[in-house]
Amino acid sequence: MTEEEIPDTETPDGEVPSSEIQVDFDTNLGEIMNLSAYNGSSTTSAIPAVASETWLKQFDTKTTRVWVQLRFVYNNGNINYNYKYSGSNVPVEEALAFYSKTSDSLLVALSGHTSSSSYNMPEGDDYVNLVKETVLHYKRKFPKIKYIQVSNEPDLNKETMVTYYPVYKYYYKGLNSANAILKKEAEDAGKNYSPILISNGAFTSNVPNMLDYAETFLDAYVADSDITKRLDFFSFNNYAEADRPKEVLTAKERIDNLMQSKGLPKIPVFISEFGAVGGSSLPSGLTLAETVTLWPASQLTKAYYFYEGGIDAMFNWVISHSSLVQKSQLLDLENATASPYGNMLVLSKMFADYGTRIKAESDLINDKGLGVHVLAAKKMDKGMTVLVWNYNWRYQKADQDVTVTIKNIPVSQFGENLNAKVYMIDSKNNNYYINKSQTSLETSFELSKKKASFMQIPLKLERSSVALIVINK
Template sequence: MMLLLAVLVAGVAPTKAEPLARAEAAAPTPATVSVDFGDEQGRLPHSERNNNFHLVTTYPEQRADDVAFLNQQGLHGDVYRVWISNPNAPAEYNVFNECHLATRTCDFSKLDAYLTQAGSAADSLLVNLNPTEFVQGKRPFKDLEPMVELILRNLKKQYPRVKYVEVFNEPDWQFYGSALHDGRPADQTTLQPGGLYRFYVPFYEAVDKVNKGLRRSERIQVGGPALSFLDPKWLQPFLDGYAADKDPRKRLDFLTYHSYLKWDDTYQVPTFYKDDLRMVAPDRTTVQRWLKERRLPEDIPSFITETGIYPGPASDDTDPRNDYLRQAAGLATYSYLYANQPHTRMFNWVVRHRDNERKDELVTRTPNGPLTDTFTPYGNMMLMQSKMKDTRVSAVSDSRKGDNGVYAMASKDKTGASLMVWNWQHTNDDSYRATIDMSRLPSGLRHGPVRERMFRIDQTTSNYFTNPDTGGLQLVDQKTIRPGSSYTDSIDLSPNAIYLILLEAV
């Protein structure tokens, strides 16, 4: 969760909302998407299965119903990320305050419903542990390792789906960047980039002790440092510390960072990724180079534990209606860019946000309060992803202007074939008429009738904020076809519109 203050976007004036549906718009540009179902490219990443719950205090009365709805809709996760020591939550929800070394006891009662419900939403949990007071010097460093061991030993016993421990949350901003942003000199910040690894060591030491009492399949993985962006000024010294560490118990099971923006060295000027999402395309190549330079395993995975086009309170329009659709198309594009990077897992942000509705996956802010069973356009996009088949195949678009334009991801399995196509435009307004050429269809679809279904998200379809009666994911076309080994169809893509096409034997 971004710790950036509202000042982050001061001076970035949102524009007034304008409807994206323009009757007088220019004729759509022709585009072609070529899909080769015979060209297999491994397992589809299914990024919708990696997700975040906000703080324990964020709409707690809704959470049980939300979990039931997510599971019922097919959005049960592989990993959900949760918060158990965040400084933005009241002190009684911080496990460092609820575990006591003197008595060797922990009281998780205030977190119990939160962790139990989150554990029902996913196969495993990633818990974020942020040792704020230890970094600030308010607690003795010598207590950090035994305290973490006590927390994790009790946490794993009570909540066995805890599998991952993420250390820190945006320490580069929390302990350094925010001070520079406010005008303090770098030598007067709480922490320097080279000092971060020291606070990671007690976590892997504690995990090693806890894991000795667990079966291999139950053992905890530990990683970090959850930087606010892939910042070489912070991550390279962190990796230097790990590479130089001679302790045979050391472990770095995954690297984590967030993907919203990057800062200049003085933390005065942010560069928002939403202005050109291709900025994240080389991330994994960069990480692997840094690992290789330090003779570290190059397959240490990257977890992008928060992803979004709107950091902090950022927006494009003061009226959020257009931003909801931009968020959906933007996160589909993030999913595509990270799916092309090996050893990379992207996490969605977030089921319900505390104060920025643009990030909500479920409709939260209505005159009557949160809705239990209605997705935002972003949530509907994730629902589309959940309907995709499991083996990725080649899908190529010929229509891009910079990072904007037509994107496609396709997949297949024994039940049929699937294709997502979308027109990421951000605040631009180009429309496309896309011809979809599908070749080498799966053998199970070449003989006999095939049911083709099309779902669409746009400014007026599958969009609660335009029409609450049709806020769910809308089936916009259904027909029976006999495609043979190839099939061609066409779709109209307005700005930021998203389609899902499913082909399944009747």
């Protein structure tokens, strides 16, 4: 960590010098993006230790996505609510109990309805009753369950509405029955009850193609004459558009338009997984270490355009995965050692805690959404912060020297100097995967400038990098 005093660079006529990134302390833009508010768990993960539990609690997570697979609950009719995840040997209820401690609510991907020779599923009313009893069991035991998705990525599994929509009907019928019973139990106990909400099972593929599949689902939903049918929110996963992230800016608008074209109301839209690439793939030409370093900036970029486009909830993927380190926020569950992705979420939470978004603009973004992005925020009793990140997909790009200019700083609210701490995430800083000595998030450097109405901060940004500037009072 280095510290130096930056000379007063204000021009003689009082004008603020130009730079590639401009932040205006005096222009409020409302709420700010909190990327750490929603998270996701994996069936491959062990249960995080106490240190990791503490690490997760710092995010004040609104909702965590968890998994219950119906075909394993229904083992040829032998109900086993506490079966073990096949990817980790962790009992389901142990996982639900843990994530109930680290989150305000749970979204259950109630997945795995596909029949097989080992797990033949029931039909008709028997299936409806299976859903009802499953929901009743888990909701009574884990009251933070708030949402249910009907399976996961049925389009990727090449299901058509011939097989998928009848199952969707079983789900909403079973859920309706469970909600009615749970509501009566709550009222008898003198309590209010909020019904569990239901969604489609997270359609995937890239944004335009996902809508093709969504249309077949909505057509089936519109044709369903059951007056008790429900679709409370819409879900999708996204592992495309990594080379043109700006395209996802239109995702919610496209979904809203499709809903309206079918005579359906707009509903909340959740993205329950997202990333640069799906599965175990690496971006072509990149090593695993380069992909791990790419991931924070990639996730921030997609999240930024999803947020700007109005997506209601963005679930990070994933807290821990047994084999996909590039997607894992924690690389050591025993000691809560974060990956670059995990460290980025910590910076995102630090940023979000300032509460009020202020104007910030970058001249370094191309028409596809690649380049240097910026968000800025302030809190009157705390100070200000600027989040800067450079994302260039897998394209080679030299390190960039960038200047961040913050103007209209209310000098009366700060001390004698403007002191800035800068946190960097790149191949050299806060990257445990590359450097095993970097086990905790550290300040990369500090700057000090005599109090003035503006401040300029130089950054050297690798092609995949994140920086958080913190100027506290």
